[in-house]
Amino acid sequence: NAGVTQTPKFQVLKTGQSMTLQCAQDMNHEYMSWYRQDPGMGLRLIHYSVGAGITDQGEVPNGYNVSRSTTEDFPLRLLSAAPSQTSVYFCASSYRTSSGSTGELFFGEGSRLTVL
């Protein structure tokens, strides 16, 4: 069972460069999201999607773009990397519960990004 797969696991960028973090899930989950984790800050929601073609902003969306062309994939794009985007990024997916909300999140293993 692959679950949620993120690539790359590690990346070093220079300020101003762009890159895409890939995320794929094989559980047919409707909901996918991206979080960043910084020391002492917990996890903060960047963007999320409730289905193919539908995305919305989370708590800290600035500097990031997402798209959801398929149920399986939810890439996160950094448009012009800044040192403040140095962080560990987690992709997660979930199913829709009977009450219409999201269930528990299933996380990828994380991508550690350093912006110099």
Add this chain to the structure above:
Amino acid sequence: AQSVSQHNHHVILSEAASLELGCNYSYGGTVNLFWYVQYPGQHLQLLLKYFSGDPLVKGIKGFEAEFIKSKFSFNLRKPSVQWSDTAEYFCAVIIKGGRGSNYKLTFGKGTLLTVNP
């Protein structure tokens, strides 16, 4: 905006001690509640969840949590901790009802638990 508060930043215990980690959320309506654990260098793993029903929820590895609606709390407990419980623990909440809120899982800032052998 919904928020989640974890009162303890760092808890240090000896093996066999009892554990209780506090979690409170801001009022907003019906909730789904979660506790996650993150071992060093790893991703988050679900310990337990509450959607409805019995407010005392049992999870993996001997953990349990109690939902007290009147106190907006969902504290995590374990009667006897082990060295292998050393990790960071995150409380998370979905407060249902507002635009998009059914899908936004908000995390607390985490509590680092160190268990000394």
